[in-house]
Amino acid sequence: MNEGLVVFVRSIIAFFSLLIFTRIIGKEQISQLTFFDYVLGISIGSIAASLTTDLSSGAWPHWVGLLTWAVLGYLMELITMKWRYAAKYLEGEPTIVIMNGKIMESALKKLKYRVSDILALLRNQGVFDVNQVDFAIIEPNGQISILKKPEYQINKDMNIQVPPSGISTELIYDGIIIDENSRQLNKDRAWLMDQLRKHKIKDPSEVFLATLNPAGDIYIDKYDDQIIKVTDIGDYKGPY
């Protein structure tokens, strides 16, 4: 048995099978993939790799595995495309994580996101101060979409100058004061407590996140957001 030759032929089979199957499955860009699509891609790739190099079993069972995963992936895509009810369950839906400038802690908990993840996603979108954000939505592919507060939406035609805000620093994270950050900004606890009192907050443990930007604007998000009606933008019929 010429193992090199066999691996060569099986590589050709795996390569072009994978090419054909992925072309059939869909044309989504990597950035648009949901987590399940990502896992599906890895699994199919892994099966193709075993098809190529695992000579201890024949090529056929591996190829059947590859075909089955590809067919199931295609079926899922077909179902989610034709049936929105199933799409809500299979692909998830957009979730509002910041609403009217307030962080929605329950939504974060459901998504298994930490607030630091949200701040990182905001920074990826060029927003370094959470104070600027009116609405933020986590899309099913894990990316964040942002609607800035009107005063931070630059309208070039109107030639309005927006004051620079800089990078904001966390002062309170999950109810705990971060003294090191306060010190870096030359602020002390007394100043912070004074700011909290101005926002009718008696204790730092009521605060989910507090940040301060170099311009001196403080952003405070309480655990109790007092939002009566939470907008659900993916509010179509689904299993939940």
Added chain:
Amino acid sequence: MRRFMVIAIPIFTLVLFIFIMLSGYFLKNTQVENYDIPKQIQIIEKYINNEEWEEVSKETKKLEEIWQKIVARVQFSSERDEINAFTISLAILRGAIKAKDRSSALIELYEALEHWKDLGK
């Protein structure tokens, strides 16, 4: 025509791949110079039972030659382990023939036959 090619080429490619992957089952049963493996095993068994060791040795050599040709055909569709197991069975059979050990020779011959049956299954 272009649309036909776009659909036909992938289908043709997949069918070709399926044929290559399943070809072992058919190719292992093809004859090499009018001989095939089960037939050759039968001949060897007959000579072993009669303890005609010269004939057994000659026919086993022929079996090895046939096997080498068959391996070249079925290697793309068969399991490496079964191919190796058959080759090892042949080596043990050679040793049993040299020792003129009838029972060992028959045991290995039947093991080889079993590996042959499982090849490309």
